[in-house]
Amino acid sequence: xxxxxxxxxxxxxxxxxxxxxxxxxxxxxxxxxxxxxxxxxxxxxxxxxxxxxxxxxxxxxxxxxxxxxxxxxxxxxxxxxxxxxxxxxxxxxxxxxxxxxxxxxxxxxxxxxxxxxxxxxxxxxxxxxxxxxxxxxxxxxxxxxxxxxxxxxxxxxxxxxxxxxxxxxxxxxxxxxxxxxxxxxxxxxxxxxxxxxxxxxxxxxxxxxxxxxxxxxxxxxxxxxxxxxxxxxxxxxxxxxxxxxxxxxxxxxxxxxxxxxxxxxxxxxxxxxxxxxxxxxxxxxxxxxxxxxxxxxxxxxxxxxxxxxxxxxxxxxxxxxxxxxxxxxxxxxxxxxxxxxxxxxxxxxxxxxxxxx
Amino acid sequence: xxxxxxxxxxxxxxxxxxxxxxxxxxxxxxxxxxxxxxxxxxxxxxxxxxxxxxxxxxxxxxxxxxxxxxxxxxxxxxxxxxxxxxxxxxxxxxxxxxxxxxxxxxxxxxxxxxxxxxxxxxxxxxxxxxxxxxxxxxxxxxxxxxxxxxxxxxxxxxxxxxxxxxxxxxxxxxxxxxxxxxxxxxxxxxxxxxxxxxxxxxxxxxxxxxxxxxxxxxxxxxxxxxxxxxxxxxxxxxxxxxxxxxxxxxxxxxxxxxxxxxxxxxxxxxxx
Numbered sequence: 001x002x003x004x005x006x007x008x009x010x011x012x013x014x015x016x017x018x019x020x021x022x023x024x025x026x027x028x029x030x031x032x033x034x035x036x037x038x039x040x041x042x043x044x045x046x047x048x049x050x051x052x053x054x055x056x057x058x059x060x061x062x063x064x065x066x067x068x069x070x071x072x073x074x075x076x077x078x079x080x081x082x083x084x085x086x087x088x089x090x091x092x093x094x095x096x097x098x099x100x101x102x103x104x105x106x107x108x109x110x111x112x113x114x115x116x117x118x119x120x121x122x123x124x125x126x127x128x129x130x131x132x133x134x135x136x137x138x139x140x141x142x143x144x145x146x147x148x149x150x151x152x153x154x155x156x157x158x159x160x161x162x163x164x165x166x167x168x169x170x171x172x173x174x175x176x177x178x179x180x181x182x183x184x185x186x187x188x189x190x191x192x193x194x195x196x197x198x199x200x201x202x203x204x205x206x207x208x209x210x211x212x213x214x215x216x217x218x219x220x221x222x223x224x225x226x227x228x229x230x231x232x233x234x235x236x237x238x239x240x241x242x243x244x245x246x247x248x249x250x251x252x253x254x255x256x257x258x259x260x261x262x263x264x265x266x267x268x269x270x271x272x273x274x275x276x277x278x279x280x281x282x283x284x285x286x287x288x289x290x291x292x293x294x295x296x297x298x299x300x301x302x303x304x305x306x307x308x309x310x311x312x313x314x315x316x317x318x319x320x321x322x323x324x325x326x327x328x329x330x331x332x333x334x335x336x337x338x339x340x341x342x343x344x345x346x347x348x349x350x351x352x353x354x355x356x357x
Numbered sequence: 358x359x360x361x362x363x364x365x366x367x368x369x370x371x372x373x374x375x376x377x378x379x380x381x382x383x384x385x386x387x388x389x390x391x392x393x394x395x396x397x398x399x400x401x402x403x404x405x406x407x408x409x410x411x412x413x414x415x416x417x418x419x420x421x422x423x424x425x426x427x428x429x430x431x432x433x434x435x436x437x438x439x440x441x442x443x444x445x446x447x448x449x450x451x452x453x454x455x456x457x458x459x460x461x462x463x464x465x466x467x468x469x470x471x472x473x474x475x476x477x478x479x480x481x482x483x484x485x486x487x488x489x490x491x492x493x494x495x496x497x498x499x500x501x502x503x504x505x506x507x508x509x510x511x512x513x514x515x516x517x518x519x520x521x522x523x524x525x526x527x528x529x530x531x532x533x534x535x536x537x538x539x540x541x542x543x544x545x546x547x548x549x550x551x552x553x554x555x556x557x558x559x560x561x562x563x564x565x566x567x568x569x570x571x572x573x574x575x576x577x578x579x580x581x582x583x584x585x586x587x588x589x590x591x592x593x594x595x596x597x598x599x600x601x602x603x604x605x606x607x608x609x610x611x612x613x614x615x616x617x618x619x620x621x622x623x624x625x626x627x628x629x
């Protein structure tokens with residue numbers, strides 16, 4: 001047994017990536033997720049509209065509420081638009097028989113916190129109690145919020161892990177070397193490799209959404225084309241990450257390790273489980289570079305809030321930027337793997353003509 | 358020299374993988390690069406195929422479309438059938454309908470894999486996999502065929518089949534280079550390049566190499582190794598005396614090709 005133990009330690013010592021995963025990663029994860037794992041929402045952005053907006057804003061004494069806008073000229077439609085576009089989580093509409101408080105039900109924890117904070121606030125003497133209305137997810141159903149996010153998580157899984165394994169398998173079996181000598185461009189190989197995964201992942205996405213709607217009764221309130229655009233951009237990023245992982249992995253074990261390191265932060269820091277707004281400022285910055293953060297914003301926005309493309313240009317644009325950067329890097333690295341250049345080589349295209357003669 | 362390597366040098370970190378290596382590869386001829394493990398054979402072929410950039414020297418090769426390459430791992434798709442492997446290669450080289458059917462039929466017949474069209478690449482025996490790999494590399498009638506140890510680990514019958522395939526391609530006009538660790542296979546070549554620790558220990562036709570052995574060669578029976586410059590041949594020892602004087606009791610014999618290759622490798626080792 002001792003011989004096995006010694007052999008195993010020797011192998012482990014040389015496998016630096018596994019060592020890093022076993023020692024460094026838990027420490028990093030503990031610190032990062034310690035700051036991220038927080039369901040408590042301390043800062044709820046509120047917009048207050050209507051003729052009595054100023055008085056209502058000053059009456060919001062609970063420190064949880066952070067009044068970001070007071071507009072005496074605007075009414076309920078404007079308040080609803082702010083909530084739909086994600087500019088506020090709560091909106092107070094004045095001017096009616098009694099104040100109306102609208103809450104964004106897609107922000108599950110924020111809405112719950114706001115609801116309990118409002119319940120604690122006693123109305124001023126002589127003034128009627130506010131009417132609270134939760135929009136987009138009236139029963140604050142967890143599955144309505146989770147299903148659009150889980151769809152993204154499954155796409156990350158297929159796009160990143162399965163794609164990287166597919167490319168690494170070519171490297172391990174020696175067929176990548178064969179492909180490099182065949183008359184393919186790097187882009188042909190990448191596009192050819194990721195196209196089937198793109199199709200399978202797209203079919204998977206449709207399946208998840210249909211099951212989510214059928215079994216969990218999750219609504220699909222928005223435009224399918226906007227959702228498809230977001231999903232396509234997101235898939236390109238995840239597939240690009242898969243190819244990128246494969247370029248730095250020599251075998252499938254290494255690819256799985258790296259994919260795990262990329263998938264785990266997306267599960268915990270993208271807003272899928274913990275609200276991004278509740279995370280420490282430093283950790284929030286990490287979530288801003290994760291593609292799943294933006295896909296969740298798009299999928300929840302379109303499915304639950306019917307957000308139009310004009311309100312989603314920011315996450316869509318950032319996903320497009322990530323797609324360009326990640327796919328660009330993947331192509332550059334993959335091309336370097338396939339064709340080392342030909343500074344000292346004399347490939348003679350004229351040979352075809354000679355042979356033809 | 359139509360294709361091949363000219364004075365090529367490759368370094369990997371501090372280690373010199375190839376130094377001043379020239380490998381001529383001409384149409385209708387087979388050049389065999391022979392050498393032990395780690396001699397630099399695969400590196401030579403990787404440079405010739407364009408997979409590795411040399412630090413010095415020149416690689417002469419045709420355009421990618423005119424190269425056929427079989428890596429040491431055979432480079433087959435284990436999860437595709439024999440026919441699907443053929444289809445993929447034909448598509449990659451854009452072979453037209455009539456041409457691809459004719460060539461695929463020819464390859465299946467020559468490799469004896471006609472009855473295994475529907476079998477997965479991974480389910481074929483080692484010898485069948487190698488034959489299919491060489492067949493795939495020949496599908497588009499390449500001008501330059503590069504084969505990295507196609508016969509390693511293959512049974513003698515399959516080795517003979519493989520060499521028949523390769524010889525037929527040479528007859529059809531292909532310039533072929535093959536690496537091998539089997540000295541007897543090198544004797545079939547028009548040109549042999551003997552590599553030893555990344556350098557050319559001997560180069561030329563098998564006759565040239567046979568006649569280039571300096572000193573004399575002898576044979577002696579016995580259990581103990583007679584001199585440091587001796588090697589086993591069957592039940593007896595071959596003893597090489599570069600200075601021309603054999604030890605007492607050693608009978609002089611004319612060297613054959615295998616002796617010449619071993620002596621050239623030893624001479625290269627002595628020169629280092």
